Structures are given as structure tokens and as C-alpha cells.
Amino acid sequence: MDALIASAGPLPPKKNYKGKSTSNYIKKSGPTSHQTIPRADGSKIDPSLQSILGSTRVPTSFHQSNLASGSGSAGAIKSDVDISRVKDKKLRSKLTRQDLTNKQAQVERNEVNEWLHKAVSGSKGGIEVEEEEGERTWRVKQKEIEESVGQASRKKKFDLKFEGMGSYKVDYTRNGRHLAIASSSGHVATFDWQAGKLHSEIQLKESVRDIKFLHSEDFYAVAQKRYVFIYDQNGVELHKLKQHIDPTYMEFLPYHYLLTTVGHAGYLKYHDTSTGVMLTQIPTHLGSPHSMAQNPHSAIIHLGHANGTMTLWSPNMTTPHVKLLAHRGPVNGIAVDPSEGSAGRYVATSGMDGMVKLWDGRMWGKELRSWHVRNQITNLAYSGMGMLSVGGKSGVTIYRDLQDGNTSHTPTPYLTLPLPSLTSSSVKFCPFEDLLCVGHEKGISSLLVPGSGEPNFDSNEADLFETYSRKRERDVRGLLDKIRPELITLDTDFLGKINESRGGETFEERNSRSYRQLGRLERLRANGQADEPVQSLESEGEEDDQGEEGRKNGSKEEKVKRKMKGKGGSTSRYLRKKQKKNIVDNSLLAMRAKVAAQRKADDTKRKIASGEIVKETGALARFG
């Protein structure tokens, strides 16, 4: 009996145990039933005990801080401090492991971005000019760009001239290989623009207001005079969507398989294209909208209205998530920035009042930046690298880095693309290419905009060189992974968060519950054990300089200790002891060398911090 209890090891100490702590646990070195391996220092190791370590870890020589790369100065990856307060050992180790994996992945991704995905020229790619000598990027003409780029890129600039067909709308597929154009007088064509292969060309002989590809190049929807029609790749009419009356604008949400239209009556309609069922229709009560855009990161639909408001919609609410008075005139252009720095956060709007405004989706109260544009603006578009094109009368202007710098000034354009005596009716950047497609009264023009496209695509999301079999695979997988429309929300990260049950509708109901009926969190709160952070606002994007400084100050205050530095450390104590004996042995020498190396490293670190030495950065720095 006692042997059984003894074999199970010591009992865990009781919670309110106030006696001496049992840390002086001595490992017995007596004979064990296991086979042991003798070591050089006389000790014995039980291989079965050592075979499984508590945690598998990366050797210290591979830690970020010990690599000589420029980015790894942050120190070893450590788990979040909050995790160490979790009492449950298993949960804690699980959380720690998850946290470390996430952080490790982040670091590795940054490295990949730094070493593999970085543009060869400059920081962001694009045109570079000598600013000091008075050269400006916006003065560079298409012809000059065309002359200076390679043969392959030159081919991408082309014009399709269709006189007297009305103004053109354009749309690219998600991988940017296929282009659909539709003129206001009913000329519709789709083609693989890179191969120059025409898929379909039809004359509808009625007014066409918009065209959109569905989930792949196989299907496209056309907003015609009365209804929305769906055609297949060969231009065969497949469906007439009778519910969509008088459509003016369309958007397709590719991950949700939702075709969204809005018409003159101001009804926003969501139609599921995988099942063919109309999901919902929402009256906007704001009349015929003047513009429409989707947020590719949250699937929220943005509508611009005649009274100058912009509204944000999802199929789950009959009222807009956000209603924003953006302009003094009708809002005729909306674009959402899909680039890395923004990920759907920044929205640009343009109005008939001649203003372009940049908004931050986290704080709609005031625009981030606004400026006046002289030519009449008709539409906006964002590129994969975050360039904003402003299309209007007699040309397109392109801006970049709008969030940075002095936001009170009018931004200098990056590039101007004049279209004499033409008005752009539609502008679209080609995904993963440095191209801008402009639809106007005389056809379409594909123009070169260096540095606008995201250069590194992901084959699993949008494959530029998609084969037949991979496309087939993607079609099936896409349908299997179809996201339910209920999951469209403003906050894209809400899944997996704790839903705080409030337990009843009224205050009475909530407060008349007994302790037993409370939820876990509420019980903990009642006990004062909830352990909640004061502010749960924590996002990576907000780590600006000030925040960093504040954190440093905070850690400094914490660090105040009454201990004299360099006295009580185990190393120095060891050295002091050894030095007294005046015997030089190998271990002492090693320790001295270690201390010296450490001092030197500290010294260089200090010098780098103060700017005396410039730290080697670049690809070769990691090799020392």
C-alpha cells in the first residue's frame, strides 16, 4: 500500500500550505531498476529518463539574438508574460508552445520578406529619379517607361480601340490573367490578355452598366439594362437574375460566392452564386448609389450615395454598419487598400466636390488626409502595393505612400497618365502585374505603372500560371471552403473569441441570477479572480515609436532594484573565490575569457546604440 503511494511520487502541496517549501528535493543516486550509462564525470544517466525532454528547443546558437543578421537584434523569442500566470501546467505549456510557434513563424516570415521578397531596386520598387536635380516621377511619360523596360513588359502596354461603342468598364480575374470589358452600348468581351486569346465577344444591343468575373474566368455577370445576366466563358447566357432589377453596380465576394448588386432603386442584393439562391435584399433608403466597392479583407460592401454619405453593409444587418458623411457632393469613387500595410484598413473616397479623402477604418471620425483634384474625378482604384489611382477627365493620376509623411499637405502624384479628351469610366489595377487598365469612350488602355503590383503571388490563392488540373482542384476546394455569409463582420478576428454571456435581456434578469447560474467568467469576476487585462486593445499595427518608448520607460521603472550591480552574480562570485586562491586552471581561464567576451559584446552594443559604430546589415551580415 505504502509502496504504491510512494511509487506515485510526492503529493502536490495543498493550496493554503504555509510550511517550508519542498524545493530541497534530492535526487537519489542509488541503484535503480533502469539501465544507466556512466558519464565521464562519474555521474550516471538513466537514458529512459533523459529520452524525453520537457521541451524540445532550438539550440542557443540558432537563436535570433545569436545570429548576426540585421533583423535579429530583438533577442530570443520569449512567450508572452501573461501566459506564465496561467496556473494549469498543461494549459500553460500548450499556450506557451502555441505562442512561441506563432512568434517564430512571424520572425521567419519577416526574414523571408526581407531576403527573398524584397524588390531589387530601392525599398518599394517603382520609378526612381534624382529629386535634387529637379526630376520628378510624375513627369515620366509612358513612352519613356516603355523604352526603358524589357521586351516582355513592353508587350503588356496595349490599347484596344472601339470607336463609338460608348464608355468601357473593365474587370480582372483574381489572378489577373483574364480581362473582361463591357461598353455602355452593349459590347462585351472576355479574353486572356497575356496570351491574346479571346474567350467570348458578344453584342448585347442594350445598355450595360457593369461587368464582373465570378469565382473564376469561367463565368461572368453583366449588369444590363433591366436584369443581371450570367454568361459562361464562351459567351453563352446561363442565367437571368430577375430579382436584380435595374442594376447599376456589382461586386463579387469570391470567398463567400456572393454576387452583390445595387440598382437605381437603392436595394442592395446578395445572391449566392453557388446555390443560386437570393440571400437577402436590403433597402438602403438613400436612392441610387453613385459608387460601390468591397473590402477584400472583410467582405464589407461600401456604397457611396448622392447625399455625400458612404455606408458599409453586410448581409447580416438591415442597417449599415457605418454611415459616414464623407463629401459635400455625391460620392462617386470608393477604393479599399488591399496592400500589406493596410489589409483593408484604409479607404479612399472621392466626391463630386473634387476632393479625395483617405479614411482609416479603425477610426472613422476624421479623414486621414484630403486633397483637391482639379480634373473631374470619376473613379478610384487601389493597387496590390497600395498605390491609389484617381481617374477623371482627361487622365489618371496615381499616388503612393498616402498614409506616410505629412498628411496635411496635398500629396505629390507618383505618376500622371494623360488621356487627352477622354474621361476614364473605369480604372482597375491588374493583380500581380505593374499594369493599370483604364476604360474610356474609345476603348481600353493598359498602361504601365512600375511598382504598383504585388510581385510575390501565392499559388494557393491566386495562381498566375494555373493549369487545368489545378484550376479544377481550386474550384472544388473553393466550394468546400465557402464561408457562410453570417461570418461577414466588420471585425474579421471575432471567431474564436469568448462570447460573454450576459444572461438575460434586462438588468433585473441579469442580476437576479444566483451564483450557481453565473457563467465561468462572471463567477471568476465575482470572486475577484478574473485576471483580465485592463486594456485589451493590442494590435501589431499600432507599435509606433511612441508606444515603443512608453514600453521602454515602463520596463525601466520595473527594473529598479536595490542590488548593487556586479556584486552578487554567480559568475563574479566564482571569479572572486578562484582569484583568492591564486591558482590558474582551465576553468578559470575559460570563465575569464567568457566574461571578457561578454563585456566586449556589451560594449559594441552600447556603441551601436550611441551611433559610434554602424552595424553591418545586409545579406552577408549573418555570416559574421
Add this chain to the structure above:
Amino acid sequence: MISRSLDDHLPSSSTAPHPLQRNLAPHLHPFQKPREYARAMTAVKIDRMFAKPFVDALGGHQDGVYCLGKDSRRVGIVAGGGGDGEVIVHSLTLRRPLLKIPHAHKGLVGGICWSSEQHDGRRSMITAGKLDGNIKLWRSSAFTPGQKSSFRGSEFASGSGNQEILDSTGAIGENGLNFDEDDAGEYDDGEGEDGEEGGGLNIDSKARDELGEKLEPKMVWTNKNGFNGIDHHRTDGVFATASNTVQIWDETRSAPLSNLQFGSSMETVNKVRFNQSETSVLASVGNDRTMCLYDIRTGKAERRIVMQFVSNAISWCPTLPTTMLLASEDHNLYTFDIRNLNSPSQIYKGHVGGVMGCDWSPTGEEFVSGSYDRTVRLWNRETGKSRDVYHTKRMQRVFDVTYTPTADFVLSASDDGNVRIWKSNASQKLGPVSTKERQAIEHRQKLIERYSTEKGVKSIKDRRHVPQSIHNATKLKRDMIESRKVKEDRRRDHSRAGREKPKAERKKAVIVEQK
């Protein structure tokens, strides 16, 4: 300008895979969480769609099956004891009886266990009668089909070669079936086996029944009282029985080695079990709502607890030596850490009838329980709600359950005279699984685990359709408990503050611990 070369993005040859370019930057992968959630939903639906736990029912009993005897050293064999005194040794791989002993006992069979050794290449089975008060030791080579070389002595006593023999016969694909026609005679060295067609799989049922009829027990012990339970020592030739006391017997002696009882209590002992790690410790549950621990080295009852309700079965965790499981008549199961018997370490609620049997999985992470409410439930050690519930229309009250030693299957013995084989993981695929498939399965499991707190996934994962009667009983029980608690709350509200403190459910289970 972006300029891509086709050479980098097309397969190098017609058979080469399509080259992939990855960019893991999050802005290129929108809706990561919702898409993963959609996959988790698909995974959990697939999991439920493939959940077909029932494998087979092993019939042959004339009456209900009231006890199971698992041979922990061999995976493919289980013995079932019937209400009419019949004992049938089933082969799980062949799914038919290997041997039927029609009149092993008069009346109900109280318990079956297998000895730790084998003699002359024959395993011994020990059965105890509930009414006739007999213990019988049976020995036949039909228990170990396919064994070719004769072997004497304890398997633990000498050498590794013995283990080899056991391993080869214990494998699932039992390769033959060899009946010793002359049971009293010597075991002959697999003479007629080579000529047998079908590798011994075609059982001559007539010969088998004849053999069962003629089989005589090698040893018989008699006692005044009937036996409710029996369990064998893990390594030695010693077994324990439960009657009005706990008795320890040696296989070679005719009288019990010792009688164990706590103080002078004269309660009826229901079940007895040896600990598998600390092999001389055993535990019993008795009719006086007690659980008692004994050590056969000291020959004493060490300590005892009295609980609110009587326990029907007991099982020691095979990996955590101090953890034991009690199946209680109050519809719950309890695990105890025997170092702290004041309160159970976990209560497992879910059954709506008294729990009649329980058994740990060989991993010690899970266990199975069978109940009087005609269901079998599977549990994780760490969670108080059952992982799964098995039932069929024809399965009557379950009296004993056991895990197979491979942890793949669960066996249940019920009133309707069948031993049923269930998969321990309802949606598991039987048979070989390719690496790709296994990876997909593991990926799906991980997804389910990750989103198991999400409402959509959780409701599909946890929902089980149970028979109407059980559904209603669950609802009724929930209402009763709720109203009881509400009443308690009200009483507390109207009494002096601090007078009536709520008592934790775990503290209620144990009334007193006696030493």
C-alpha cells in the same frame, strides 16, 4: 517592372508537379479564420458521417451475458459468462465462439478471469459461480488456437522465448484452431494441423460443441457463499474472489490463502480488482456503499470509504497507479486518487441508469462504462462529460464492458445474450490507412480540436441522438437536479447568512473515510 519567366513557373517535365510559389504574408490570405472554420465544420460533419461504431454482435449465449473475461495478454479472445451458467470463449477475429462450456456453473456466472501463466501451451481460465459457490479452473488448448510448440512453466519465469510464443499466438490474425480431442491426454505437437484446410478458420462447430460438453475443469474450489467477482494477480498464480469477504486463493491450493475484510464488517462484496502496477494491492466495492483497499502482503484491509451510493464495478488505471474508477449506482462514475480519498478527483455524469461496468483503456486516458439504461459511454479521463454514447435498438441492459488490449475496440455484454464489439473511436477507419489519408485525418482532427469551442462545430461534435426513453430520462433528471438546486438556493436565501453553505458536488460523494 514585374517580369516573370515562364521557365520558373511551369513544370520541368510533363510528369513533374506544378511548381508552387508561396507567399505567406497575411494580406494575400484574407479570411484565414473563417475559411479554417469552414474547413473545421466540414471536418466535424465528415467525422459524424463516418461514425459507425458498431462492428458486430457475438451471439451464442442462451441467456443474458453478465460478465466478461478479457485475457489481457491476448488481443483476440474474450470469455462471456451467461445467466444460465454457460461460459463461451469468443474469438474476436473470427467473430464466433472458440469454445462453449454449457454447464460450467449452476446458475449465474459471477466472474471470469484468465490466469497469468500457461501450462502445456494452454491458457487457464477461472470462472466463479454466483449461485453455486464454485470456482473452476479450465484449461484447454482451444483457448490458444494456433499454438504449435508445447511449453511448460510460467511465461515470466524463464527466458524471452516464451514471450515470443505468446506474442505469436496473441496476434490478431490467429492462424489456426487446434482442438485437443483427448482433453485428458497429452498435448500433441500440432499433428493434424498441417492437413487442415483453410488454416483452421473453418470451425467444425459440432466438434467444438462436443469438446465443450466434455471439457472438465482442471480444478474446482467450493465455498458456502456464491461469488460476485473474481480477479487474477498480474504475475503470480494468485487470484482474489468477492463473496461475503474478499478471499485470496492460490491456483495450486485447495483452501484460500487468506480472508480479507475491513474490521468486522459482514457486507457482501460486489467486485474485486488487483492493481496492475503495484500488483499486491487490490480494491473491492461492497454492498454497504463501501470501497475498500487491501494489501495481500500484509494481509490486511488498509482503508475504506463509505459513499452515498453503492458502487457496482471498479477498475484501476493501467498507467496512473494511484487512480481508480468506480461505477456507481447513482448514475455517475468517480475517479479517485487513493492518496486523497476524501473526495473523488472527477465525477463523470451522463448515464441515466446505474452504471454496471467500467474499464480503462490501456492508455489510461480514456475509459468505457456500461449502464442499466442500455447504453455504453466512452469518457476522457479529464472531462466529466462523456465523449460518445453507443446504443442499438436490440441491446438490452449492459452488465459488463471492457476495452480490448489494443484499445481499438470496446466490448459490451448485455442482457440480450450478445457480446457486442464497438469501435472505441466511432469514426475510425478500420484497415490500412495510407500516409496521405492519415495526414488528412490528423489535419481534420486538429481543426475540430481547434474550433471545438465554437458553437457550430461544438453542437455537431457533441450532439448524439439517443433513444427517446433516454432522452426523456435525461431531461427529467436535469429538471429534478435543477429544481433541487433552486430549492437549496431559496433555502439559503431565507436562512441566516453563512448558516447553510453550498457544498461542492465532489465533497458530497464520500460520506466518511475509515482507516
